[in-house]
Amino acid sequence: MKKIGLITSGGDAPGMNACIRAVVRTACAEHIEVLGFYRGYEGLVDDDHVKLTKSKVANIIHRGGTILKTARSERFMSDKGQQMAVTTIIKNQLDGLIVIGGDGSFRGALALSSHYPLPIVGCPGTIDNDLIGTDFTIGYDTAINNVVDAIDKIRDTAESHERIFVIEVMGRDAGLIALRSAIACGAEAILIPERKDDFEFLLEKKKSWRQTKKSRIIIVAEGDEHGGAMGIGNLLKKEWPDFDIRITILGHIQRGGNPTCMERVNASLMGYYAVKALQNGHANEMIGIINKQVCYTPFKEAVKHIENLNSDMLRILDVLSS
Numbered sequence: 001m002k003k004i005g006l007i008t009s010g011g012d013a014p015g016m017n018a019c020i021r022a023v024v025r026t027a028c029a030e031h032i033e034v035l036g037f038y039r040g041y042e043g044l045v046d047d048d049h050v051k052l053t054k055s056k057v058a059n060i061i062h063r064g065g066t067i068l069k070t071a072r073s074e075r076f077m078s079d080k081g082q083q084m085a086v087t088t089i090i091k092n093q094l095d096g097l098i099v100i101g102g103d104g105s106f107r108g109a110l111a112l113s114s115h116y117p118l119p120i121v122g123c124p125g126t127i128d129n130d131l132i133g134t135d136f137t138i139g140y141d142t143a144i145n146n147v148v149d150a151i152d153k154i155r156d157t158a159e160s161h162e163r164i165f166v167i168e169v170m171g172r173d174a175g176l177i178a179l180r181s182a183i184a185c186g187a188e189a190i191l192i193p194e195r196k197d198d199f200e201f202l203l204e205k206k207k208s209w210r211q212t213k214k215s216r217i218i219i220v221a222e223g224d225e226h227g228g229a230m231g232i233g234n235l236l237k238k239e240w241p242d243f244d245i246r247i248t249i250l251g252h253i254q255r256g257g258n259p260t261c262m263e264r265v266n267a268s269l270m271g272y273y274a275v276k277a278l279q280n281g282h283a284n285e286m287i288g289i290i291n292k293q294v295c296y297t298p299f300k301e302a303v304k305h306i307e308n309l310n311s312d313m314l315r316i317l318d319v320l321s322s
């Protein structure tokens with residue numbers, strides 16, 4: 001293996017830079033050249049790349065976002081776009097590709113490999129943590145810490161004014177950001193796409209709430225079928241007219257900022273293992289870390305949607321918030 005390509009694709013996630021650094025430094029140690037392509041698959045379509053050296057990735061481990069930029073490439077979704085990416089791969093004599101991204105990025109990798117037999121290894125990079133084959137995706141830990149930080153601040157106002165806050169967190173298809181941050185913030189309830197009866201559950205649960213406590217935090221994943229925090233907030237205003245209800249959408253603040261220590265370490269390990277995996281003949285697999293062990297999951301499995309959230313965690317949230 002002499003030369004590999006590297007892209008970051010999909011939504012940016014804190015820790016992607018730490019992973020880029022690890023890929024480049026590991027490859028350099030193995031005398032492998034790394035070409036970084038800009039804006040995910042867009043850079044492969046256009047052959048827009050930079051040669052990544054050890055010094056090009058200096059002082060980035062602590063930075064959020066991605067120095068390679070990222071995109072959800074429309075052009076790459078077409079057959080023509082994928083053929084153009086193959087031309088780039090052949091022209092640059094790539095022996096392998098590392099993709100740092102989420103489910104859409106891995107579906108893109110599968111599409112690319114159906115056109116050309118290039119070994120591709122993925123590093124899970126998404127704040128949503130909705131991939132099978134790893135305990136934590138790159139970006140998730142920082143995102144939930146951002147959420148906790150923001151909700152702690154909102155709680156000051158909730159308590160002082162005795163208000164109910166309905167707070168929307170990211171998660172188009174998954175409630176994992178909502179669930180973990182709800183436990184960490186002591187939230188009263190969550191509404192998530194994976195649970196279809198959660199609004200009725202909330203109405204029922206309110207009957208057992210202590211009368212003396214007037215402030216409450218309710219976390220809603222953006223993908224919840226009631227229309228996110230706006231939908232739930234407006235429904236609750238009708239159901240509970242005696243309460244002062246406010247709606248906050250945290251939005252992209254969740255995706256930014258310096259990665260946490262855990263994020264930097266996980267991303268570094270995954271970047272290292274991704275290079276080693278290519279060297280050892282892995283292809284079309286995602287690197288993951290489960291119980292501190294490196295794991296390899298075929299892209300086809302990794303992208304399957306997580307339907308069932310950890311039911312213990314849901315139960316514990318309900319018990320602790322009563």
Ligand code: F6P
Pocket residue numbers: 011102126127128170171172222255
């Ligand atoms: O996939 C990560 C994610 O942050 C989702 O939680 C969210 O729905 C989406 O990206 C938002 O994407 P964009 O930044 O393109 O609006």
